[in-house]
Amino acid sequence: MSAPATHRTPPPPPSQPTPTRSGAALTLLDVRKEYAGPAAPVHALRGVSLSLAPGSFTAVMGPSGSGKSTLLHCAAGLDVPTSGQVHVGGHDISRLTPDRLARFRRDHVGFVFQAYNLVPHLSVADNVALPVILAGREPDLAWMAHLLGSVGLSGMEGRRPGDLSGGQAQRVAIARALFSRPTLVFADEPTGALDVRTGTEVLGVLRDTAAQLGQTLVVVTHDATVAAAAEQVLLLADGQVVDRIDAPTAQLVADRMLGLER
Numbered sequence: 001m002s003a004p005a006t007h008r009t010p011p012p013p014p015s016q017p018t019p020t021r022s023g024a025a026l027t028l029l030d031v032r033k034e035y036a037g038p039a040a041p042v043h044a045l046r047g048v049s050l051s052l053a054p055g056s057f058t059a060v061m062g063p064s065g066s067g068k069s070t071l072l073h074c075a076a077g078l079d080v081p082t083s084g085q086v087h088v089g090g091h092d093i094s095r096l097t098p099d100r101l102a103r104f105r106r107d108h109v110g111f112v113f114q115a116y117n118l119v120p121h122l123s124v125a126d127n128v129a130l131p132v133i134l135a136g137r138e139p140d141l142a143w144m145a146h147l148l149g150s151v152g153l154s155g156m157e158g159r160r161p162g163d164l165s166g167g168q169a170q171r172v173a174i175a176r177a178l179f180s181r182p183t184l185v186f187a188d189e190p191t192g193a194l195d196v197r198t199g200t201e202v203l204g205v206l207r208d209t210a211a212q213l214g215q216t217l218v219v220v221t222h223d224a225t226v227a228a229a230a231e232q233v234l235l236l237a238d239g240q241v242v243d244r245i246d247a248p249t250a251q252l253v254a255d256r257m258l259g260l261e262r
């Protein structure tokens, strides 16, 4: 990945180098996002450029309101930037029509939310298969069995979400996100609703399964321990990437975050 900082150096100035697009799983070029505010527009992203290598695991951290979720949503095709480009597999997805963007998400993106977003009256197996069924495709049941085994849910196919612990429910959400074999997997605070031990286990499941499948993983988190499990951490402040930490440790991430919040 090329992003705008070097290993363990002070934060760079806000201007960011343009990364190369060749061979990257995901490239953002000068992405800006404005929302209408009550008085003035809110500048949620102010020119983010980055490039993620295929199969890499990146954590995104930053103070509340710094633009983390907006960044994830623009990169995943859940939202459209006001300007700038989002390249996936050589295509700029930032200017697709809503229909084509929906098809892009269905075929290329897995998303894990903090609140699991499972359908309560459907079984574990049906929750996992739902996006594929809604896309009009036949679910691959052998793949389902493999995936549920990988996330530690073998034998729980018939349970309803209400009969699962928080950690189990998030494992179902992870299996659902990975079931269509997406190239990009995004997770917004996937451990935010879990206790520390369960969160660590669930994150390990997400990281290991995505690594087995060669997927590019991007996780937004407030937790320095979660971020330290990534290969690199991007720090956002006021809508810009202001630092990057390679080979992060929890202490290093916590220290840099403290620096940002001062």
Ligand SMILES: Nc1ncnc2c1ncn2[C@@H]1O[C@H](COP(=O)(O)OP(=O)(O)OP(=O)(O)O)[C@@H](O)[C@H]1O
Pocket (backbone or CB within 6 Å): 035, 036, 037, 042, 043, 044, 062, 063, 064, 065, 066, 067, 068, 069, 070, 071
């Ligand atoms: N739909 C929206 N309409 C108007 N403003 C928005 C909208 N979504 C986000 N914002 C604003 O954009 C800025 C960035 O929000 P975003 O949710 O991306 O930040 P965040 O870093 O993910 O915050 P948190 O850590 O609190 O979840 C904030 O000022 C927020 O209030």
